[in-house]
Amino acid sequence: QAAAFIKLFTGSIIPLHASLPGLTWISSSLMFSNNSQIRYVWPHKWNFGKILYMWIRYYSITLLIFDVTQIHLFSRPGITSDTSDALSNCVAMDSIIRVVSAILLWLIEIVMQLHIYTLYNRSWKVAMINFFLFMGSIAGFTWILVHNALRRHAIIAAAIHLPLPGCPSIHSGIEWAQWVPATAFEGVLVCWALYKTMSTLLIQWHNGSKVSLYSLILCYNLFYFSGIACLIVFNNLMVIGITKIPWFSYSPFHAAMEIITSHMIINLYKAHQETWQWHLSLLDNGLINSLDSALE
Template identity: 45%
Template sequence: MKVPDTDETSKLLFLYKGNLIPLRVVLGALTWVLHDYCMYYISQPTKHSFKPQRWNVGKVLYFWIRYYTIVLLILDATRIHVFSHGGVVSETLCVVIAPFQRFVGAISLWTVEIIIQLRIYALFRCSRGVAVFNGLAFIASIAAFFWILIHNTLQRRELIRGAMHFPLPGCPTINTGLQAVQWLPATLYEVLLFWYALFKTIRGSPRVAAYGQRKPLSKVLLKDNMLYFFGVTCVLCFNNVMVAGKTRIPWFGFGPFHAALGIMTSRMMIRVLKTMAGDDVDDRLVVASLNWAQSEPRDDGVIIIGLFSL
């Protein structure tokens, strides 16, 4: 969010209003996450829960993204409201907390992207070429994120120095230059993963054997991929537009961003688990193995090994 070049009073009102929005929105985001968590454990039967499942990659990732999102929102809400009291923030604290806040948020995003990578790997029949390319692109997006983060941290003190004398409820929410493109590498990578899912959907689901009238799990994966991948991509695009400050969309803070990613990813994993427990889906069919050592298809064109509920 860029500060308008006007008189001091207008700057103060602009920045003060910008700080009040995240102060209120983060509580709504935290309530949303806690409500989703409670409703899941109240309404879901045991067979649709990860708790009775054996420990595997999918279960670890599910509990990580679920509880990390809750902890992240609690810390974010605590930080924003503690900083809103006068005399708490300082120039050095605001400079240090900005990269830390973005880094802990990026951990959540990278977890989501790892889960999506595994689903793409499965849908493309354990293609090592796809896995290597996605892995290299993922590493490149992380490297670009850190480069932008370091650059922004070095410029942060000079950026906020002119606003630190204002009696604001927290650190000034100012994002200009490369500050506004912090999440662009992750967004571009997410668009790449979305196009993988779109390509697979257009080309049709992988060849699978038919078992009566039950639909193969691959079709469920393709449908979910399009829905959730598109959702994550939209969240990232909206976050970039919000940070850039080029529209009338105000800065809501990272609360809704963290909440949306955590809830969508958790729901995506629960959806597969619930579908596999249903009678209308053949849970014996998975489109690919997540075992790197066993990626050759069987004679009927189906690769069967654990999907890890991804």
């Protein structure tokens, strides 16, 4: 029993200390990228892409603040004491954390779907395939969430009386499958990006043409897609226990996904602006040369 208590206590104390670095990380990212955001994102007109960017960026910060607040609030003595209210609070908060985390992931996956839609020349067929798979992943997530929530009360009831700094961190049942639908859908998106990138690069290599800006963007997109997929897979492996790394809360994952996504979008805005300025400079030079020729 002592070993079990130590394991539960460690599982509760680690998220308490790991949540703050996540908030610090995302706050630092916002501070250091603020100039780029003002320069490349804000001048653009409001559209769906810009709304998604702003939503992801500031929702993520709000989510990290919520993570830190609820973890530290529930660690206070008396919040998770041996009462029926404590059990209900822990069960409810466990589901809430997963839902608000899923919202961030779904927003990011919408951005990724828009990328795939653009890469495949605005193919509605590709878009509809991804849309139905996306809705299927949401349905799978919801079913697993409800299934686990209905059984969570009985799972943590035996440990709620222990003097733990927070709710008991116990993974059981099919909780390991909570993020499997999202991971599977993420794998599909990575395959779309990988196929498009490899086919484009092979065609350019076969034709002996130079690497274009479009190819660089494809490679960057593939790096972004793979980064998000690796984060989700690592999250799943931690829940299952394969990594032998103690669970350190969702905060670092939230911060990492937001930072990768926001920087990717900023770089796309930057590439668009610099390309547009390059075209304008070519146009200006052409007009100047035409005027010089006319004056001569």
